[in-house]
Amino acid sequence: MEIRQLNSTEFEDSVSLSQYAFQYKLSTEDKEKGQERFKPERIWGIFENGALSAMLTLLPLEVNLQGRTVSMGGIAGVSTWPENRRQGLVAKLLSHTLETMNEAGQTLSFLHPFLIPFYRKFGWEIYCETKNYTIPVSKFPRKIDVKGIVRRDVREDLEKLELLYKHFASQYNGTLVRSKDWWEHSVLNENTHHAVFYSPEGDAEGYILYRLENRELIIREFVYLNEASRQALWTFLANHDSMVTGAALKFVPSDDILPFLLPDPRITQENHPYFMGRIVNAKAFVEEYSFSGLASSRQLKLFIEDQHAPWNHGLWEWQVTDQGIxxxxxxxxERAQGDVVLDIGTLTILLLGYKRPAEMAKVGRLTGSDTEVQWLEDIIPAQKTALFDFF
Known part of the structure; x- marks a missing residue:
């Protein structure tokens, strides 16, 4: 058995396994495009007798965290031939990938799980949720005459999307820092329309990405910087009322309050656990984190359970200064000496802001005295998480 990165001659092997595992078929044209963009160094495989038995893709990405950028290893395309399943191959790949990310200085890792309980065993935990709305035309927000203009499908406006997205996404922990290549190949496509709202002063203040499909508006992204831009973009969408029966909004942040703002809030709403996250290197992550400063410096003993990243597992002395450093x-x-005991997944979601220490203590995901739990509540700032992408 050998674990290694693929080479440039193994494109067909990787495509064959991916198509079989995820049950799709590439056209000849799509396969040619895929080969042009093939980056074998990003794909790790397990080979037995020279044959590819299992693989995953490790993407070098960056995410927003507390207003700064953090290196993140995105795991995608985890797949195994059926005859090779339940032999621990994926477990070996994940352990190897954790080591690879740690060596590369990627302090976080995200993935979209095919099965949440499976990845929880390896330290990943749900870190964000996404909402989906289905709104019939009769329940659209009221049309409001907002000063400014909405420009649709103007190519020159595309550069504004990145600036608006960057501002909007920085409000959340865990949102992707998008490169130009990501915009071109993972966000925009030939079926996607875009509309940008400009204030009377000419400033771009919001945009939507959408498509028209089966007399429905499919809204993939709705980004706005203020209430005027939100109202203007909704008025633009409502002006499709003679063409569509309703709208479906996807990837809506969990803190969104649109239903409350509707004339009739009784619309179909779905809330889904979305991506999973994992701290790869606890020491590096915690020491780069901005905690809330208290009146005086304090320290405690923290025991982290992490069987798949031994550099994290064990007892730590954790100090936070009055400046939040x-x-x-x-x-x-030993574990019993820890003032606070938790696993790496729980630590991840606490520091990303998805859950709070008191509620995790209440359900047994961390143990500690009331005093220690309150200390965690005091030093970990209230934050919110989101992700508008998929990989």
Missing amino acids: AFLEKIEG
Whole structure:
């Protein structure tokens, strides 16, 4: 058995496994395009007797965290031939990938799970949710005459999307930092329309990405910087009322309050656990994190359970200064010596902001005295998470 990156001659092998595992078929044209964009160094495979048995893709990405950029390893395309399943091959790949990300300085890893319980075993945990709305035309927001203009499908406006997205996405932890290549190949396509709202002063203040399909508006992204831009874009959408029966909004952040703002809030709403996240290197992540400063510096002993990243597993001395700067030093000791005990998945969602320490203590996902739990509540700032992409 050999674990290694694929080489340029193994495109067909990777496509064959991917098509079989995910049950799709590439056309000749799509396969040619895929080969042009093939990056074998991003695909890790397990080979047995020279044959590819299992693989995954490791994407070098960046995400927003507390207003700064953090390196993240995105895991995608985890697949195995059926005759090779339940032999621990994916477990070996994930462990190897954790080591690879750690060596590369990627302190976080995200993935979209085919089965949440499976990846929880390896330390990944749900870190964000996404909402979907289905709104009939009769329940659209009221049309409002907003000063400014909405420009549709103007090619020169595309450069504004990145600036608006960057501003909007920075409000959340875990949103992707999009490269030009990501915009071109993972966000925009020939079926996607875009509309940008400009204020009377000529400033771009919001955009939507959408398509028209079977007399329905499919809204893939709705980004706005203020209430005027939100109202203007909704008025633009409502002006399709003679063409469509309704709208479906996808990838809506979990803190969105659109239903409350509708004349009739009784619309179909779905809330889905979405991506999973994992801290790859606890020391590096915690020491780069901005905690809330308290009146005085304090420290406690933290025991982290992480069987698949041994550099995280064990007892740590955790100090946070009155300025919110943290230090994490590994020390000798057992689980019972920890003032606070939690697993790496719980630590991840606490620091990303998806869940709070008190609720995790209440359900047994962390243990500690009331005093220690309150300390965590005090030093971890309230934050919100989101992700508008898929990989």
